[in-house]
Amino acid sequence: MSVRDPTTPFIFAICSLYHSRFNGSMLTIALQFQPVNPRPFLQARVGTELIIRLKWGQTEYKGTLESIDSYMNVLLRDTEEFIDGKNTGTLGLVLIRCNNILWMGSADSVEMTDLGLK
Secondary structure (H helix, E strand, O other), X not given: OOOOOOOOOOEOOOOEEEEXXXXXXXXXXXXXXXXXXXXXXXXXXXXXXXXXXXOOOOEEEEEEEEEEOOOOOEEXXXXXXXXXXXXXXXXXXXXXXXXXXXXXXXXXXXXXXXOEEO
């Protein structure tokens, strides 16, 4: 895999090797992934509702994506906070620093329940 310009925020998926036993011999399967640039994907979603989960605790934020910068810091408006799947209130405009984000998803594809995220 060739390395692209390091200033471009590319995510390189690591090629994984899986080993399993098959009739006493080692079977190796290699998976290869293409690099994905998440920034254009997120830029296209400005104005849509997202759910963002933080790395620590059981904290999620649901709001409308207002903007995203070159470091992938996220600005949400009309934001609601969920801790352990329970709505703890409305926060309004929220800035989330990029290194705190575990994952993001479209709000219409994730269901919030009292039991957590499904």
